[in-house]
Amino acid sequence: MLGIMHRSALRNLMVGPTRMLTTTRMLTTTSRRPAMDFPCIDRLETRQRDLMAGPEPTYEKVVTGYEVFGHEEAFACDHGGVLPRLDIAYETWGRLNAERSNAILIHTGLSGSSHARSHARNTRAGWWEKFIGPGRAIDTDRFFVVCTNVLGGCYGSTGPWSVDPATGARYATTFPLLTVNDMVRAQFLLLDRLGIRTLHASVGASMGGMQSLCAAALHPERVGRLVTISACARSHPYSIALRFAQRQALMSDPNFKRGFYYDGVQPHVGMKLARAVATVTYRSGPEWEQRFGRRRRAPSQPPALCPDFLIETYLDHQSERFCLQYDANSLLYVSKAMDMFDISRSVTDRLAAQRARAGRAAPVCITAADQPAAAGEEDHSLPETPDEITRDLVAGVSAAMQPTLVLGVQSDILFPVKQQREIADILRRAGNDRVTYYELDAMYGHDTFLIDVVNVGAAIKGHLENTI
Template sequence: MDFPCIDRLEMRQRDLMAGPEPTYEKVVTGYELFHDSTPFVCDHGGVLPQMDVAYESWGRLNADRSNAILIHTGLSGSSHARSHAKNSRPGWWEKFIGPGLAIDTDRFFVVCTNVIGGCYGSTGPWSVNPATGQRYATTFPLLTVNDMVRAQFRLLDHLGIHKLHASVGASMGGMQSLCAAALHPERVGRLVTISACARSHPYSIALRFAQRQALMADPNFRRGFYYDGVQPHVGMKLARAVATVTYRSGPEWELRFGRRRRAPDQPPALCPDFLIETYLDHQSERFCLQYDANSLLYVSKAMDMFDISQSVTRRLAAQREHAAADLGHELATTAAACANVSVCMNIEDQPASTTGHSQAETEDEIAQDLIAGVRNAKQPTLVLGVQSDILFPVKQQREIAEILRRAGNERVTYYELDAMYGHDTFLIDVVNVGAAIKGHLENTT
């Protein structure tokens, strides 16, 4: 039997061995860079001696700086949510942001960042450690969603924005937006969280685990130290294929592909044969060298550990404060901070502190912990869920709305969309998702 798909992978391998490494900064261009020379202590005790946050903006900040909206991205998202003069390529939310659109840049000043841990300008595993002159790779500290949000608020401080008109995000961005509203309630005027959760559930954790295992099984992964060699493109391709299955829905694929084959007049093949297989192969191939493998590991793990419960938030804050106290004035010196093995730890050596709940806890105790975690989030809130979403099922968005209401937020609006696009509905359904967002942001009551 012929295996043309394996032949293509082997050819790609030979090309990579002869060619240069991917340069992720060229995938997204035209962003601004906020450089923070103040050491950044992460929730799990690691320290970044300095930090860059890539961001892009649209619209104008008004005189009292009260019209800013912060857009939070999903796992592999960049700051390029909308085209502009420095980068005319369509952004990932191009049809949602702009004059007169759902997020109206005639009214609002819109900011979007690449999260720390990413590879599109913000400090991540691909960045150079200033203490060693080498890329961090898997010496990069483990991150949390809370860390990402704290880095974003440092950017807001730099921009002179004390209070946001709104915090808006979908998927992992919805986790960030909820986190921002709960941890910085005095700085967030409105909350929009779409296709997200208050805590990651076992099903989504399992799916992301499978992706990471596929990636790390690639012989070119080399425990994350692959930057001077061949990229783990096969593992990344497999990981992306698994992810793509979770982003869309069966009803959509039934309509788009059905059981049609690429070449129905040919014998069946073990390589991509059905149209759905060719779609997955194309999507994963296109992605496998456009995003850093280590970033996928770190950012997806941060998603797994997300839990807005009060006990988890307090425990993370205590760990961070303890690490900062231990380091003391040494944090002011980059070399001293990163010479300490407790600062720049390998991902395999970092403490596996509990960020979930004990099995001994009852469901009511878990719910009360979640309610306590959002007790300060009283701002007008829009929660959107999608019935066909298998990655973040609607029960998780219902849980967000419920805990906010039980915590005393009387201004929670919950919509459940009957769309067939699955998790990616927030990228596709401009009419329904866009209208809901626009109405919430512009409501004056």
């Protein structure tokens, strides 16, 4: 091959002056083409200059009208670190009955706020507006509905954006790593304050479905019914990889500054890229094929490297709209908690032992990763085979005997239906004979729980109101 290339090169060098002159003119003409326009980069640079001149985002203004529960005692987190106190933002709808037995706790997804439905203090539509209300799937004429912003969030609950009482500065990345279990334990502190001993139901989708399952396993005596939608019993490597890519995009922004960006420019570009990746995982190819196809924004114009296809303009718009409405550190912490979710018994036991050794014994549901073994010790008890892993998961939900509804969506790529089937399977193997599983043939992907009011809503309503 080298010989052939060499001879070819020689032939090119031996061509007459006319051939060489033509080639030179062609190269000269090409080099004089004007540089391509990048209006998308121009907009980012303009936005960056505006951010440098303007005030930082105030996340508390994104969601208003919530109440705040202040827990004034120390709160130990699963992976070390103690919050000296914490706040949980929450909103309620309906009325609590005399027996205090009609409460439903709604768990949110990653970036969800407590504002699930509109009310007098905030008339803007909530993120689950069409599912909650009089006569709706979650009927506020019958139930007292509570929704919180999770611990680690930025919409009123304590998170990295909050001020550390010990320093007077924002926590930033000195905030302790969280687990879904930490979020659930904080929610139950709120329920204690509200005088709610037993929930009629724990309901959630996506990360909310993780919380809902965790609540039922962690406090089985306090959860009457369980609804988990588009969630999992343990995070899959594929979804972990997708969230990792989002965090890497965010942390690569020069303005991220290892999380200490609150006194400067927000990592706007990194957040925008992270949200674009996330949006791809939330919807489905069939929906986008029907909605956008291969149509371009300006088909009469030459192709461009900036948003050109309609699907690209959609992603650009959605990610730009989000990037300054949610705290970057909260995205890192809450998405990492999702990665670490695992309801297995071995995980529960290891964390319980760790907390006991630290003198902070408490019921534990999940962990992020194995704690490092003591010097000279190795843990040979971790499940390795598929059968061992399944038995470990079954043991982890052995106390969750509530009537349960599990919903999966066939077009969901972030939490595939295989994971919903696994939840139903381990609950049944644990002895729960009141598990209902539905698999929806919807084209909206993971976001089906936000969109399909008819099918998702009917399933929830039937489960909550059915006398069992």
